[in-house]
Amino acid sequence: MLPTLVSTRLHLSQAADADFDSLSAIWSHPDVRHFLFADRPVPRDHVSVFLGSGNAEEDERLGTWVVRFRGDPEIVGSASLIRASSSARFEPRLAGLVEPTLAIDPSKQRHRVGVDTLTLLADYAFGPLRQLQLAATVDAPNEPAIRFTERFGFALLSTVPGPIHQLRTYTLSQAAYAQRSDGRAA
Numbered sequence: 001m002l003p004t005l006v007s008t009r010l011h012l013s014q015a016a017d018a019d020f021d022s023l024s025a026i027w028s029h030p031d032v033r034h035f036l037f038a039d040r041p042v043p044r045d046h047v048s049v050f051l052g053s054g055n056a057e058e059d060e061r062l063g064t065w066v067v068r069f070r071g072d073p074e075i076v077g078s079a080s081l082i083r084a085s086s087s088a089r090f091e092p093r094l095a096g097l098v099e100p101t102l103a104i105d106p107s108k109q110r111h112r113v114g115v116d117t118l119t120l121l122a123d124y125a126f127g128p129l130r131q132l133q134l135a136a137t138v139d140a141p142n143e144p145a146i147r148f149t150e151r152f153g154f155a156l157l158s159t160v161p162g163p164i165h166q167l168r169t170y171t172l173s174q175a176a177y178a179q180r181s182d183g184r185a186a
């Protein structure tokens with residue numbers, strides 16, 4: 001069971017099967033689907049990975065949350081923390097690290113939902129999960145996500161051939177995150 005993560009603005013709770021339609025609408029948007037799902041539809045029976053039910057026992061505190069504004073039932077995004085096993089096939093130095101992946105409703109983007117969400121995930125990963133380093137991977141043409149990831153403080157590790165595009169890989173250390181002067185309000 002994932003903990004509920006709350007900030008002054010946002011409420012993140014464990015994603016459930018009942019959230020599939022809302023999440024599917026966000027994930028099906030061309031800008032999201034192109035980079036997160038290689039332009040393929042997201043079938044209901046494949047969603048378990050994103051809902052965390054595919055995690056090994058050791059990863060039971062990893063999975064997918066739905067993002068809402070506090071007090072508002074509308075789902076405005078998804079936020080996952082999973083082992084970077086897939087990414088490590090392309091950049092072995094990411095093996096064993098935990099990787100966040102966000103998908104914010106395109107109509108809600110550029111309003112700092114992403115940075116507030118990632119701050120909640122990073123606080124959880126570096127806090128209760130005691131991670132020392134987080135991984136991130138972004139397709140090279142995904143310029144909004146590159147700027148978002150780098151602005152958050154992730155440091156470029158490598159650019160490697162990915163499944164479709166060149167893949168930019170990143171890490172963020174606990175020490176670097178703790179030193180961010182704007183850690184909670186970037």
Ligand SMILES: CC(C)(COP(=O)(O)OP(=O)(O)OC[C@H]1O[C@@H](n2cnc3c(N)ncnc32)[C@H](O)[C@@H]1OP(=O)(O)O)[C@@H](O)C(=O)NCCC(=O)NCCS
Nearest residue numbers: 032101102103104109110111112113114115144145147148
């Ligand atoms: C990447 C993503 C999560 C950013 O979410 P968001 O809520 O729009 O991001 P924020 O509003 O918190 O933006 C924070 C900063 O990121 C950068 N950024 C975000 N979106 C950007 C865009 N479209 N173009 C340029 N910079 C962008 C900016 O520096 C921005 O700060 P600013 O608005 O003060 O300039 C969102 O665009 C998304 O869901 N994309 C589709 C899925 C995806 O590619 N996920 C991979 C990332 S894990």
